[in-house]
Amino acid sequence: MPQGTVSQTQADPLRAVISESGLKVTAPRVAVLEILQSAPHSSADQVFNEARKSLSKISAQTIYGILASFTGAGLVRRFDPPNSPALYECRVGDNHHHLSCVGCGLVQDVDCVIGEAPCLTPSDDSGFTIYSAEVTFNGLCRTCQTSGSPETG
Amino acid sequence: MPQGTVSQTQADPLRAVISESGLKVTAPRVAVLEILQSAPHSSADQVFNEARKSLSKISAQTIYGILASFTGAGLVRRFDPPNSPALYECRVGDNHHHLSCVGCGLVQDVDCVIGEAPCLTPSDDSGFTIYSAEVTFNGLCRTCQTSGSPETG
DNA sequence: GAGTTGTTTTGACCTAATCAAAACAACTCC
DNA sequence: GGAGTTGTTTTGATTAGGTCAAAACAACTC
Numbered sequence: 216m217p218q219g220t221v222s223q224t225q226a227d228p229l230r231a232v233i234s235e236s237g238l239k240v241t242a243p244r245v246a247v248l249e250i251l252q253s254a255p256h257s258s259a260d261q262v263f264n265e266a267r268k269s270l271s272k273i274s275a276q277t278i279y280g281i282l283a284s285f286t287g288a289g290l291v292r293r294f295d296p297p298n299s300p301a302l303y304e305c306r307v308g309d310n311h312h313h314l315s316c317v318g319c320g321l322v323q324d325v326d327c328v329i330g331e332a333p334c335l336t337p338s339d340d341s342g343f344t345i346y347s348a349e350v351t352f353n354g355l356c357r358t359c360q361t362s363g364s365p366e367t368g
Numbered sequence: 369m370p371q372g373t374v375s376q377t378q379a380d381p382l383r384a385v386i387s388e389s390g391l392k393v394t395a396p397r398v399a400v401l402e403i404l405q406s407a408p409h410s411s412a413d414q415v416f417n418e419a420r421k422s423l424s425k426i427s428a429q430t431i432y433g434i435l436a437s438f439t440g441a442g443l444v445r446r447f448d449p450p451n452s453p454a455l456y457e458c459r460v461g462d463n464h465h466h467l468s469c470v471g472c473g474l475v476q477d478v479d480c481v482i483g484e485a486p487c488l489t490p491s492d493d494s495g496f497t498i499y500s501a502e503v504t505f506n507g508l509c510r511t512c513q514t515s516g517s518p519e520t521g
Numbered sequence: 522g523a524g525t526t527g528t529t530t531t532g533a534c535c536t537a538a539t540c541a542a543a544a545c546a547a548c549t550c551c
Numbered sequence: 552g553g554a555g556t557t558g559t560t561t562t563g564a565t566t567a568g569g570t571c572a573a574a575a576c577a578a579c580t581c
Contacts, residue, residue, distance in 0.1 A: 391558090391559095392557090392558060392559065394558095394559065394560080396559085396560075397559090425560095425561085426560085426561090427560075427561055427562075429560080429561070429562080429563095430559080430560050430561070433559075433560075434559090434560095437559090
């Protein structure tokens with residue numbers, strides 16, 4: 216039995232998820248999925264730095280490739296906050312929204328305002344076929360409010 | 369009376385808008401606002417190329433600076449679509465949403481689904497003070513549907 | 522266990538955007 | 552109407568985030 220830096224026990228379900236998406240199961244991919252589960256809303260760079268702790272030889276381009284293939288396969292969801300790099304998360308398929316702090320960049324999940332499907336329907340789709348809806352609330356998190364606005368401070 | 373490339377007549381209300389925001393009125397600023405009015409959802413680069421037609425010596429950095437100050441002053445709204453540079457538009461203050469075509473990048477305005485204010489209220493704000501909400505519907509525009517999905521060839 | 526196919530690595534490259542300092546122009550005051 | 556102050560624009564370098572192509576490599580199939 217091969218011994219990696221990731222224990223086979225906790226990696227098994229991850230391996231299954233990757234395999235079932237039609238993607239080959241590799242150590243970098245398992246690592247990326249594991250990182251995304253323990254630290255949602257991670258940027259490609261954050262995933263890279265985290266992955267290097269267990270896979271010292273991994274390259275940044277590999278991370279970008281894995282995140283792109285995972286996003287394409289529907290395993291992870293990509294989220295583009297303003298003035299910040301793209302973030303990735305494992306929570307997919309529930310059309311949840313995001314709270315984004317303009318002060319510190321903190322991103323937090325928030326359940327859909329209306330329910331589930333309604334959020335995917337605009338008042339007038341102008342002939343568009345809608346695939347997904349991104350709802351982002353920009354504001355100031357509790358910590359940034361307490362420590363004073365970063366704009367006026 | 370000074371004669372510029374922009375007729376004084378149509379520029380006057382623009383000059384007033386800029387001035388009332390506490391910003392100095394300059395030819396580049398009037399030009400940027402005019403461009404944004406005639407071509408909403410323009411990227412900084414598009415604004416730059418358009419501005420060069422009348423102001424040949426203008427630099428890209430000036431455009432970035434103007435767009436940043438306009439955004440700060442609330443004159444224009446910035447919108448960050450995924451996989452594309454930031455877009456800018458003059459339509460502000462009505463909390464409207466966007467339809468974004470994943471095929472050709474076309475962006476179209478769409479009025480708020482619910483009304484006006486409700487869209488600014490998430491189901492649970494987790495202590496956040498919400499400033500604004502960004503709602504983006506990703507899909508395929510009519511043209512891209514007709515010409516076949518770019519994803520499947 | 523060998524072969525095929527998809528994955529990772531390596532390295533160059535690109536776009537979007539930012540920063541700092543000097544040249545410059547707009548508004549204010551007289 | 553003209554000088555001074557202050558904010559704006561220009562110039563040029565620099566950065567972050569991300570992409571592309573080809574060779575080395577590893578995972579799954581038979």
